[in-house]
Amino acid sequence: MIKELAITLFYIILTITSYIISDKLYIKFKWPILNPLLLSSCLIIIILMIFNIPYSTYNKGGVVITSILGPLVVILAIPMYRNRYNLLKNFIPIVGGIIAGILASFVSVIGLCKLFKVDNSIILSLISKSITTPMAIEATNMLGGNSSITIIAVAITGTIGAIIAPMVIKYGKIKSDIAKGIGIGTASHAAGTSKAVEMGEEIGAASGLSIAVTGIITILFIILINKLM
Amino acid sequence: MxxxxxxxxxxxxxxxxxxxxxxxxxxxxxxxxxxxxxxxxxxxxxxxxxxxxxxxxxxxxxxxxxxYMGFFFIPLTVGIIETYVVIKNDFIIVLLILFISCIIVMFVTCKTTDYLMSIMKGKVTND
Structure with a gap:
């Protein structure tokens, strides 16, 4: 019992330590590739590999950290409430942008998969990669894909989104903070939103909002597609 | 206290x-x-x-x-080392597809929202 507790605590501390180190490095060098989420994950993966520790052992501490994710999404209501007037005022551009993003996601996944000659079963599992995990699993089940592939795709997409967000916004010359947040949240759900929150209060609020809206609209689209086919 | x-x-x-x-x-x-x-x-x-x-x-x-929101996603990202075997043979290609698609989706969404916001703003000032 005490041993179990010690193991759990050890891996939590390992995760916190690697996050602090990564964050310090990121602040020092400011390279997007040194994104703290990616860097600390890589650091932990390397440690697990060197000492031959299975993921299931690490995850004894990991699940404790992951269990905060649910309440964290609830908390996203706070920046949304603080920016309520601006978000409500831009209701049409926000929904319009999200619908454009969802269509871009469908088209780009199918197009790229066809280009690289990827199996149809994988295509169906990648379609919903931009939305939050529970909803993505639901979407993949409706399409008849493999939901374990979806879970990985969602995790990878979130990490990629957090890394590329500053570059897409800079080189894409995105002007308004709301547009920045909506883009990040629509492309890369909650993990991307963690980056958006860092970039600014209004960006975080818009990104949090788009997690919910993108999830719902994507599911509705898939229901519609299923009905038509 | x-x-x-x-x-x-x-x-x-x-x-x-x-x-x-x-x-x-x-x-x-x-x-x-x-x-x-x-x-x-x-x-x-x-x-x-x-x-x-x-x-x-x-x-x-x-x-x-x-x-510190990003911190709470670390265990899920580390988890990729265990789950990637499901798409082992296509892992690199899938990674590439997800990367390109993520850029496209983010760019299209940002640009469309930005564009629609500027149109609506223009409309308000014209009225």
Whole structure:
């Protein structure tokens, strides 16, 4: 019992330590590739590999950290409430942008998969990669894909989104903070939103909002597609 | 001491809202499988809008957790080393597809929102 507790605590501390180190490095060098989420994950993966520790052992501490994710999404209501007037005022551009993003996601996944000659079963599992995990699993089940592939795709997409967000916004010359947040949240759900929150209060609020809206609209689209086919 | 007490109350409030979200999720699951966390987000938002809950009652904990939000995703990202075997043979290609698609989606969404916002703003000033 005490041993179990010690193991759990050890891996939590390992995760916190690697996050602090990564964050310090990121602040020092400011390279997007040194994104703290990616860097600390890589650091932990390397440690697990060197000492031959299975993921299931690490995850004894990991699940404790992951269990905060649910309440964290609830908390996203706070920046949304603080920016309520601006978000409500831009209701049409926000929904319009999200619908454009969802269509871009469908088209780009199918197009790229066809280009690289990827199996149809994988295509169906990648379609919903931009939305939050529970909803993505639901979407993949409706399409008849493999939901374990979806879970990985969602995790990878979130990490990629957090890394590329500053570059897409800079080189894409995105002007308004709301547009920045909506883009990040629509492309890369909650993990991307963690980056958006860092970039600014209004960006975080818009990104949090788009997690919910993108999830719902994507599911509705898939229901519609299923009905038509 | 008073501050610690306040934080504990805040955590309890947030957690209760989250649990309510999960409970509601099981009810509406047959219609749409909306995660409990997202339902909780809508509940918290409604409570704030109706004034039943003041922002000060959740703000301190909220600000702290949001500041370090990225941290809580680390175990999931580390988990990729275990789950990637499902697509072992196509892993690199899938990674490439997800990367390109993510850039496209983010760019298209940002640009469309930006564009629609500027049109609407133009309309307002023309009126």
């Amino acid at each position: 008073k501050r610690l007490f306040k934080i504990i109350i805040e955590i309890i409030i947030i957690y209760i809202i989250y649990l309510c979200g999960n409970l509601l999720n099981t009810v509406i699951k047959p219609i749409i499988n909306m995660p409990g966390s997202l339902i909780g987000m809508i509940i918290l938002l409604s409570l704030l809008f109706t004034g039943l809950l003041k922002l000060e009652m959740v703000e301190a904990t909220g600000n702290f957790l949001l500041k």
